[in-house]
Amino acid sequence: MTPLVEIENLHVTFRGERTVHAVNGVSVSLAPGEVLGILGESGSGKSVTLKTLLRLLPERRTVITGALSVDGQDVLALEGLELANFRGGIASMIFQDPGLAFDPVYTIGDQISEAVMRHMGGTKAGAMIRARELLERVRIPSPERRLKAYPHELSGGMRQRAMIALALAGKPKLLLADEPTTALDATVQIQILLLLRQLQREFDMGMLFVTHDIGVAVEVCDRIAIMYAGQIVETGTVRDLIRDPRHPYTRGLLAANLHGAVKGMRLDAIPGAPPALNEAPTACPFAPRCASAIEVCSKTLPENADLGGGRRVRCHLASG
Amino acid sequence: MHPAAHPHPDELKALAEKSRAVKLLPNADRGGPATPLLSVTGLTKHFPLARGAVVRAVDGVDFTVKKGETLGVVGESGCGKSTTARLIMQLLDQDAGEMLFDGELVGGLELPLKEYRRQAQMVFQDSYASLNPRMTIEASVAFGPQVHGLSKNNAITRARDLLAKVGLDPARFAGRYPHELSGGQRQRVNIARALALSPRLLILDESVSALDKSVEAQVLNLLLDLREAFDLTYVFISHDLNVVRFMSDRVMVMYLGEIVEIGPVETLYAAPAHPYTRALLAAMPSMDPDRRTEEAPLAGDPPNPINPPPGCRFHPRCPFAEALCCAVRPELSPVGEDGRQVACHINTPGARHSKAPPALEIIP
Structure with missing residues (x-):
């Protein structure tokens, strides 16, 4: 089966007052209908990877190398109308803060129907009917009334549902989710996660789900990729990764998530802070914080070792 | 020393002993061990809005915080947990209700507000907004003790001492401004500043929520060690139920301005x-x-x-x-x-x- 998303050795560098090597050699693929979680801390390059897939990064200041294809299209070669059709038609994104993603001066109905007309054609009246259906699909109560509401009139959870409806307007094959539940309360977060899981199945979409919360990733993902300093350090199925983490950073993250922590005992915390990424890493970027680092770790960049069963680890110790 | 490591617990205890020896502020237990450190009754805060509407942020809550325990407070946005924290700290005046701190009425004759605020301190969620951007971190930490009558030199010495305790080497960090530190380091500064007046009660309002997971774990470790070294009592507010379970002895669950349940953390999580x-x-x-x-x-x-x-x-x-x-x-x-x-x-x-x-x- 041809993958829906294929990323080959992606590098993203921001130029400006100072250079930031945000993504340093990411290779990953996503099968149609699969959910891949990208897990990492701030500055690990997870959101940048996602935005690159929609070409949302400022063109003049960003240097992108590597190969990037979604549904057979070379994303980096898209221009003009092709790019506009791609955004929303093939791949669509939901953001962390729905309050910022909606235009505050148009109603929810106007904004969703605009997207429907743009991608599906048809009349305004027809698009409004479709918008109403979409609001029903994301289980917004009294959708007729919500169509006429402005974004500020909805609660946080409702706004996030409306944004998911907007993202689905062009029937995309790929849904990109950038921390969609981080700003929500616990009881609302679980509702949105369950909704995304269900819609992903109903619409048979592939989904890339960026989060910093392992628990959230476990709830929605089939596979997880752990990012650190612009690299994927470990990939595997959710089960393998949670039960048998191989990379020391993954182990540290699980401990920091209080996975199996004993109350009152000091946590097995990773010391230090992530590197600044002013330069592209030439050795294992985690080595300075790693308790099991050996000499080679601070000298050469570890290879991506394939452990079989879809498990890949970027660590000198794992490749043995 | 690594910037994000803090002294070993034993070392920290020795440091704490040392600083008690040159203690500038009384830190004595007054009511005896059985008296709750904080006892809150009927605490109420309503915010009036236009057209007669009222936000009942905190509506008649009663609870106690025992000496040396950590009371976790959980609930969703709008449940009143942050307003409760601000009321405990007396950053807001309550509409009704009273608080006893170690048996003495807060704001009463025995325990005037200025005296109370030496004994209760708070660490906020936004580490950047809670520091003055135009003061070095050393000056920020030394500010409180000076207000309470310590000479500038002594206050600076104390500030450097505290920065070392929270894992920030004063030789490297004391002269820096808040924007020159990472989020985790800034939150350490805020913790040092909160400790500068030798308080007995520390209110932590989502203090680790904005930090990355690996940094959060470091700060949680620091808080555990400080609690032991300085005999602190924590009110630990967080929306993260895992963190609250890990940190707290008892948990208080709030909903729309009221307490719905309060009890020991293990049994409450096991059988709500x-x-x-x-x-x-x-x-x-x-x-x-x-x-x-x-x-x-x-x-x-x-x-x-x-x-x-x-x-x-x-x-x-x-x-x-x-x-x-x-x-x-x-x-x-x-x-x-x-x-x-x-x-x-x-x-x-x-x-x-x-x-x-x-x-x-x-x-x-």
Whole structure:
């Protein structure tokens, strides 16, 4: 089966007052209908990877190398109308803060129907009917009334549902989710996660789900990729990764998530802070914080070792 | 020394001993070990809005914080946990209710506010907004002790001492400005500043929530070590139920300005008695790929604390709500053996709720 998303050795560098090597050699693929979680801390390059897939990064200041294809299209070669059709038609994104993603001066109905007309054609009246259906699909109560509401009139959870409806307007094959539940309360977060899981199945979409919360990733993902300093350090199925983490950073993250922590005992915390990424890493970027680092770790960049069963680890110790 | 490592617990204890020896402020226990450090009764804060609407942010809460314990406070946005923190700190004036600190009335003759604020300090969520951007971190930490009468030199010495205790080498960090530090380092500065007046009570309002997971774990370790070294009592507010479980001895669950349940952390997490506590705990992501959550425990968003529903405030979302719940506000009352208190008619013997246990018979 041809993958829906294929990323080959992606590098993203921001130029400006100072250079930031945000993504340093990411290779990953996503099968149609699969959910891949990208897990990492701030500055690990997870959101940048996602935005690159929609070409949302400022063109003049960003240097992108590597190969990037979604549904057979070379994303980096898209221009003009092709790019506009791609955004929303093939791949669509939901953001962390729905309050910022909606235009505050148009109603929810106007904004969703605009997207429907743009991608599906048809009349305004027809698009409004479709918008109403979409609001029903994301289980917004009294959708007729919500169509006429402005974004500020909805609660946080409702706004996030409306944004998911907007993202689905062009029937995309790929849904990109950038921390969609981080700003929500616990009881609302679980509702949105369950909704995304269900819609992903109903619409048979592939989904890339960026989060910093392992628990959230476990709830929605089939596979997880752990990012650190612009690299994927470990990939595997959710089960393998949670039960048998191989990379020391993954182990540290699980401990920091209080996975199996004993109350009152000091946590097995990773010391230090992530590197600044002013330069592209030439050795294992985690080595300075790693308790099991050996000499080679601070000298050469570890290879991506394939452990079989879809498990890949970027660590000198794992490749043995 | 690594910037984000802090001294070993034993070292920290020695440092704490040393600083007590040159203590500038009284830190003595006054009421005896059995007196709660903080005892809150009927605490109420309403914010009036236009057109007669009122936000009932905190509506008559009673609780105590024992000496040396950590009281976790959980709840969703709008439940009043941050307002409660600000009331405890007296950053807001309460509309009703009073607080006893170690048996003395806060703001009364024995314990005027300025005196109280030496003993209770707070660390906020936004580490950057809570520091003055035009002061070096050393000056920020030294500011409080100077206000309370310490000479500038002594205050600076004390500040450097504290920065070392929270894991920031003064030789490298003392002269820096807040924007020159990472989020985790800034939060360490805020903790050092809170400790500068040798407080006995520390209120941590989402203090680790903005930090990355690996940094959060470091700061949690620091808080555990400081609590031991300085004999501190924490009120630990967080929306992260895992972190609260790890840090707290007892937990208080709030909903729309009221306490719905309070009790020891282990038994409360194992067997929540209030339907809202149950829903809140069930909403936690499972961390087990084979036992994913299949159904959301609650529908809809937490309601607005403006004009909350009558009776039990949770009744519109509660699967067990009956006529009684819509009309009568349940009192927070003791349940079981573990010192738990719950505000739910189901747990009140003899209440006119079909699930309530029968009234206790008084045997003559």
